[in-house]
Amino acid sequence: MSHSEAEAALAPPCRLAVIGAGNIGAALIGGLLHSGVATPESVVATAKTEESAARLRERFGIRATAGNNLAAVEHADVVVLAVKPRIMARVVHEIRWGMRANRIVVSLASAFPIHLIEQIVGRDTPLFRAMPNIPMVVQEGAVAIACNAQVTAEQRDLVARIFASIGVVCFVEEDQMHAVTALSGSGPAYIYMVIEAMIAGGLKMGLPHHAATRLAEQTVLGAAKLVRETGHHPAILRDQVITPGGVTISAIHELERHGLRSMLISAIETATLRSRSMSEALVEKFAQPE
Numbered sequence: 001m002s003h004s005e006a007e008a009a010l011a012p013p014c015r016l017a018v019i020g021a022g023n024i025g026a027a028l029i030g031g032l033l034h035s036g037v038a039t040p041e042s043v044v045a046t047a048k049t050e051e052s053a054a055r056l057r058e059r060f061g062i063r064a065t066a067g068n069n070l071a072a073v074e075h076a077d078v079v080v081l082a083v084k085p086r087i088m089a090r091v092v093h094e095i096r097w098g099m100r101a102n103r104i105v106v107s108l109a110s111a112f113p114i115h116l117i118e119q120i121v122g123r124d125t126p127l128f129r130a131m132p133n134i135p136m137v138v139q140e141g142a143v144a145i146a147c148n149a150q151v152t153a154e155q156r157d158l159v160a161r162i163f164a165s166i167g168v169v170c171f172v173e174e175d176q177m178h179a180v181t182a183l184s185g186s187g188p189a190y191i192y193m194v195i196e197a198m199i200a201g202g203l204k205m206g207l208p209h210h211a212a213t214r215l216a217e218q219t220v221l222g223a224a225k226l227v228r229e230t231g232h233h234p235a236i237l238r239d240q241v242i243t244p245g246g247v248t249i250s251a252i253h254e255l256e257r258h259g260l261r262s263m264l265i266s267a268i269e270t271a272t273l274r275s276r277s278m279s280e281a282l283v284e285k286f287a288q289p290e
């Protein structure tokens, strides 16, 4: 394949196969169709059961099958593996003969390292690992991506474009995926707790449910948007909200007393270590004879 042929194959709408289109895979398909990076004709998806495949056909107007993973792969320029980590080895084994230099494979499976996929495939093939998070369902995901040495610059650009349809993309080293999982993968859960607590605080002080909820969610959304749009460090923006002797600094003193920042740093550290040990256990299990 010449360079220009390779580029044409990678131009949108690209032919995409999503293997295991459950929550995350379906959210990705929704984002890709919404942004025009893919069209319903260019996407094929698989699930385990015919019921799930039928739901995908109905929802997106795409081709979807129960199983038949290798046939779906043969249709595609880009293959996204969105099955659960515990069945990844089986699925990679099933599609390995469809994996080649001009076909990109992106795994979304948490804790499943690229070298395990390489080991199952047994030959050089371009591989990516992506860690999106759940706000991708509203096209506001945070996606970290790592890749192996077989990936070309064009393939990297295409994968960045695909995931940009569901949020913000950052490239990282694969070993940093544990910290990514702890920060942005699990991060929405931490922020939901913050929103929940802010609502409870508003309720305690007598605000009606509706107002407390709308004000809390918009405060988090707006504060994040201001960090992004100004490019300022959050400490600078926080300082701008403080009036000497005022209301905000009295609340900040309480938050510092209870160690809010230290708690979040420790949470991300603990979750990073947990992700690393889960991945090591998975690799160890894989190395054991059946």
Ligand SMILES: NC(=O)c1ccc[n+]([C@@H]2O[C@H](COP(=O)([O-])OP(=O)(O)OC[C@H]3O[C@@H](n4cnc5c(N)ncnc54)[C@H](OP(=O)(O)O)[C@@H]3O)[C@@H](O)[C@H]2O)c1
Pocket: 019, 020, 021, 022, 023, 024, 025, 046, 047, 048, 049, 050, 052, 053, 067, 069, 082, 083, 084, 085, 087, 091, 108, 109, 110, 131, 132, 133, 134, 185
């Ligand atoms: N949830 C998150 O926040 C998140 C974030 C980042 C990454 N991830 C990763 O994303 C992956 C998917 O997570 P999820 O939450 O989307 O899981 P999910 O909703 O359970 O989706 C898994 C899908 O795989 C299908 N499947 C099972 N066996 C299959 C087979 N042999 N061939 C083809 N398809 C098969 C299932 O089909 P049926 O519907 O028919 O059972 C289902 O549609 C996981 O590896 C996870 O680590 C998740």
